Amino acid sequence: MVKAENWGPVVVVQGDTRADAHGESGGRRTYTHREILKVMSGLLIALMTSMISTSLVGNALPTIVGEFRAQDELAWVASAPLLTMTASTPLWGRLSDLFGRKRMFQLALVVFIAASLLAGASQSVGMLVSARALQGIGTGGLSALTQVILGDVVLPRERGRYSGYIGAVFGVSTVGGPLLGGFIVDAPWLGWRWCFYICVPFALVAFAVIQRVLRHDRDPRDARVDWWGAFAITGGASALMLLLSFGGDEFAWNSGWSFGLGALAAVLVALSVLAERRAADPILPPRLFRDRTFVLAGGASLLVGLALYGAMTYLPQYFQVVKGMSPTMSGIMTTPLVLSLLVSAVVSGRVVTRTGRWKIFPVAGLLLICAGSALLSLLRTDSSGWSIGLDTALLGTGFGFSMQMLVLAAQNAAQARDMAVSTSGVSFFRNLGGAVGVAALGALLTTRVRDEITAMVASGRVPVPAGADLGLGTPDAIRRLSPALQHIVVESFTAAMQSVFLACVPAAVIGFVAVIYLRELPLRSSRNAPAKAG
Structure with missing residues (x-):
């Protein structure tokens, strides 16, 4: 006999990779392996589209702000x-707990589609910024709910196989986006607006697939939204990221803006703690932070996000500024990173599905991130393509081994009622680490470049043209400098890049310590209870 175990609206049949969920009329409907693959196809199309939309715009930004004559708004x-x-x-x-996964995923797609159309039709930089902010809200929903829906329809014991594909999509879209963006901007029959329009048909396809294959997963219930918690958490995170993104650039660190945003972030974080303690349906339940696995997985994800977004953002600058490569060629140079991430994510997922053992992968992954970051901190102006490719491949393998396994660990340890918030919480910390990493590493890069240029110009007594901003010039502008000044800029930028990757090493070491203390709970083969240590 095959034994069925109930978990809220989902019934899992042991011995087969199937899950029953409420159909449109409230009846039961079984997800076979083939249907799970169809659901995954819709999720992956949506996820890749949203992630590419974030990364491909980078190559188009100089053209966009040039058309609007708003370089200072970049x-x-x-x-x-x-x-x-x-x-x-x-x-x-x-919200997906309250209103259903399918409804919220489709709402995120609608928000993303509307924002993409508005961004493509923008007539001013203010309209573009607003549309991009709305696009980010949709992307946040798609990235979080993809993991949540995967957790609903696939058992933890089988989930590694599918989560590997999500990690692969993340890496491919992050690196492939700039290549696609460069092609769109360079094509005279397209133009930068198609960087936004091109996402719409794929998002519509994902909407149709999800509508057809994913069933409503919640019974009607009294939906109570934690508005105070929502305001405090989003406000606190936004204030912190604004401070880190624009401090030292748009305004000085020692300024009223910096102190004001810092104080606002602190107050809102404190308010969020009070709100979540009192809310009937908190967004981030305080009990999650009493769960050792969630805290360690979330903390490690934050540090992995810092290193990942830092590498993805600043490696292309090294290739363009130091190596003199075109944007397209610099994207090609990151191929070892994305291929290693893709392969390692898929292979580790399949091994976990086969063996049920997962801890070795985040442990090995953080070690490889440490090694890759340390090796990249030794970059020189004459570093060979082969050595850079090897270093970035180590880094990509580390990301592939660790990202999805940390989400799996949190899902596996969570109570059934907390699976969605635990998943989105770990994703939140990874995204927060990325945002903080890009901002903090960017500030380090800018400061180090300016300091090195100032010191080298003073020691070499090299004349600098009036009004020249050597530290922030575009790659084309740098190549138009005199040989002496160009040498100073390239050497200064190389030294700054060394500092950026060196700063990632202690973050990766702390992440490694966190995953060492993760308990390897057996992956569940049912959904009725969290895994217990054997």
Whole structure:
């Protein structure tokens, strides 16, 4: 006999990778392995589309702000979706508990589609920034709910096989986006607006697939939204990221803006703790933070996100500024990173499904991130492509081994009622780490470049043209400098890049310590209770 175990609206049949969920009329409907693959196809199309939309705009930004004559607003255009994506991530998990996974996933797709159309039709930089912020909200929902839905329809024991594909999609979209963006901007028959329009048909396909294959998963219930918690969590995260994104650039660190945003972030974080303690349906239940696995997995994810987004953001600058490569070629140079991430994510997922053992992968992954970051901190102006490729491949393998396994660990340890909020919480910390990493490492890079240039110009007594901003010039502008000044800029930028990757090493070491203390709970083969240590 096959034994069925109940878990809320889902019934899992042991001995077969099947799950029953409420159908449209409230009846039962079985998800076979083939149907799970169909659900995954819709999730992956949506996830890849949303992630590519975030990364492909980078190559288009100089053209966009040039058309609007708003070079000083470039940081807002780039940062707006990252800010809103991070701040909104924990909200989507709780809302899906209240209103259903399918409804919320489709709502995230609608928000993303509308924002993409608005961004493509923008007539001013202010309209573009607003549309990009709305796009980030949709992206936050898609990235969080993909993991949540996967947790609903696939048992933890089988989940590694599918979560590996999510890690692969994340890496491919992050690196492939800039290549696609460069092609779109360079194509005279397209133009930068198609960087946004191109996402719409794929998002519509994902909407149709989800509508057809994913069933409503919640019974009608009294939905209570934790509005105070939502306001405090999103507001606190947004204030912190605004401070880190624009401090030292748009305003001085020692200024009223810095102190004001810091104080606002602290107050809102304190308010969020009070709100979550009193809420009937908190967005991030305080009991999660009494769960050792959630705290360690979330903390490690934050540090992995810092290293991941830092590498993805600043490696192309090294290739373009130091090596003199085109944007397209610099994207190609990151291929070892994305291929290693793809392969390691898929292979580790399949091994976990086969063996049920998962802890070795985040442990090995953080070690490889440490090694890759340390090796990249030794970059020189004459570093060979082979050595850089090897270093980035180590880094990508580390990301592939660790990202999805940390989500799996948190899902496996969570109570059934906390699976969605636990998943979105870990995703929130990874996105927060990425946002903080990009901002903090960017500030380190800018400061180090300026200091090195100032010191080298003074020691070499090299004349600098009036009005020249050597530290922030575009790659084309740097190549137009005199040989002496170009040498100074390239050497200064290389030294700054060494500092950026060196700063990632202690973060990776702390993440390694965190995953060492994770307990390897057996992966559950049913959904009625969290895993227990054997």
